[in-house]
Amino acid sequence: MLSNKEFLAITASPKLNQYRLQGIELLRLSRSEALIHPKVLLEFQKRVLNNIQKLERDLDNVKKESKDFIIIKHIIRCFKQLVDGMALRLLHFNPHAYRILSENRQLGRLSKREGLHEELKQLENVAKEGKFAILNDLTNFIRFGDITIIDKGHIKLLEIKTGKGVIGQKNSTLSTQVKKMQDVEKMVNESSAIVRNESARMLIIPVRAKSYKSKVMSLIKRANKDGIAYYDVDEFIKLKAINAAVCVNKKIDIKEKSANVKPFPKNDEVISSNNSDFSWSKDGEFLRGSFPLPVFHMPSFMIADLMYCRVLVSVKFNFTKFIAALEKKGFEVKISTKNPTVPIGERYNKKVAPFEKSSFDIIKIKKNDRMDNWSMNMPTNLIPRITHEYLKPESAIDLIDYFYNSHGLPHMRRQGLVMPIFNNHLNMWR
Numbered sequence: 001m002l003s004n005k006e007f008l009a010i011t012a013s014p015k016l017n018q019y020r021l022q023g024i025e026l027l028r029l030s031r032s033e034a035l036i037h038p039k040v041l042l043e044f045q046k047r048v049l050n051n052i053q054k055l056e057r058d059l060d061n062v063k064k065e066s067k068d069f070i071i072i073k074h075i076i077r078c079f080k081q082l083v084d085g086m087a088l089r090l091l092h093f094n095p096h097a098y099r100i101l102s103e104n105r106q107l108g109r110l111s112k113r114e115g116l117h118e119e120l121k122q123l124e125n126v127a128k129e130g131k132f133a134i135l136n137d138l139t140n141f142i143r144f145g146d147i148t149i150i151d152k153g154h155i156k157l158l159e160i161k162t163g164k165g166v167i168g169q170k171n172s173t174l175s176t177q178v179k180k181m182q183d184v185e186k187m188v189n190e191s192s193a194i195v196r197n198e199s200a201r202m203l204i205i206p207v208r209a210k211s212y213k214s215k216v217m218s219l220i221k222r223a224n225k226d227g228i229a230y231y232d233v234d235e236f237i238k239l240k241a242i243n244a245a246v247c248v249n250k251k252i253d254i255k256e257k258s259a260n261v262k263p264f265p266k267n268d269e270v271i272s273s274n275n276s277d278f279s280w281s282k283d284g285e286f287l288r289g290s291f292p293l294p295v296f297h298m299p300s301f302m303i304a305d306l307m308y309c310r311v312l313v314s315v316k317f318n319f320t321k322f323i324a325a326l327e328k329k330g331f332e333v334k335i336s337t338k339n340p341t342v343p344i345g346e347r348y349n350k351k352v353a354p355f356e357k358s359s360f361d362i363i364k365i366k367k368n369d370r371m372d373n374w375s376m377n378m379p380t381n382l383i384p385r386i387t388h389e390y391l392k393p394e395s396a397i398d399l400i401d402y403f404y405n406s407h408g409l410p411h412m413r414r415q416g417l418v419m420p421i422f423n424n425h426l427n428m429w430r
Helices: 004-011 014-030 038-059 067-090 094-103 114-127 176-189 213-226 244-249 254-259 298-307 319-328 346-351 382-388 393-408 408-416
Strands: 132-135 149-150 153-159 165-167 190-196 196-204 228-232 236-242 269-273 311-318 331-336 364-369 372-375 416-421
Touching: 004 067, 014 067, 014 244, 038 067, 038 132, 067 132, 067 149, 094 176, 094 416, 114 149, 132 364, 153 176, 165 269, 176 190, 213 228, 213 236, 213 244, 213 298, 213 311, 228 254, 228 372, 236 244, 236 393, 269 319, 298 311, 311 319, 311 346, 311 382, 319 331, 319 393, 364 382, 364 393, 382 393
Parallel strands: 196 416
Antiparallel strands: 132 149, 149 153, 153 165, 190 196, 228 236, 236 311, 269 311, 331 364, 364 372
16 A cells, blocks of 8 residues: 555656546546447557557666656556456456456566567457457456457457467467466356365355445545545444645645544454555555456546545455454354464455465354354455445345355255355446
8 A cells, every 4th residue: 555655756746647637538438438349449458558658668767666666657557457447348347257367477568578569460350350359468457368359248368479370279289378278268258266176156146235435435525625534434444535735735734634533443453455556566466356446336537536546545444343243143253364473454455465475364154053054255355345345344244144044045055166246246337
């Protein structure tokens, strides 16, 4: 997460403001016209590509980890989030596809990428065929292959080799890389996965997700007027929003103002996040599990405020109270972790680690009031969704209640291991 000092530095950056206006224009286009036709999407991606290449060349002229370096990287990620949003809309906001496609290593720079010309040529060919396609390097989350063709939520991954054609077509050599791509395609297209050596499938469950996005939107409006604003959503969630420019103009001391707000009890485990770490980590790796800002059901100007750090919205989630609420309902909660000496708030705050280093806690919920000794593992993306996607904690409790109450029923026995999706999931995004 950004510190107040880093946030103020980024907000005041002339380069950020220079790209912010263009970013807002592209954001609005991405949410309205860019998916009208494959050729329109192609031209949209070319505009994003030109901006990213220019910014990557600027990176060569600044010191690594300097303020300017951080700001340029931040702007690049903002541009990539726009294409993330486009891909997710084509994938019908499929959270399973989003996660599966991200489970690989980070890609390199576009400006130094060999074969980019061939990839663009292939992208143009696909668009001429009337198919929607994404140049994967323009996204934060698609980590397999060079191009993803998306048709009615199904995908085809293409790997472009200079002078050797496209891997995956007829007469191509079946390499380990291609086999992995084929496995990924199968999991996405069949909404399936292997979880702890068991086959699992995506399942829409009759539970509605509840959001506190409306509270966040009200808070942003207040911060744009007053500079800083606070709100307690419920016993679990505390919000804070800061508009740095307004604070500077009104000579508001952010640290002093924040000191006047009543915190959660000192010994409670608290998980914190803000919009500076929505889809990426401090070291540039993608954070799996949370949707990108451009698909949030919020006005474009508010999303731009969050993306370009004009407004910083901080979320504090009281994990101790969340566990207590489950225990009050008779559930027993056990957390398995590789780092038991590190407070859970710190562990989840560090879940923005590189892909190959990340290891989520396993939160096991059980109840022994029946003969079958019911238990389940909480989906690992639920906690990040509470802090990053403004999902109310009671949604997670409702989900656990549903699985407990429906356990043993014939329709659930037929499902086997499932990856649950709230029944109003599609209505949460745009």
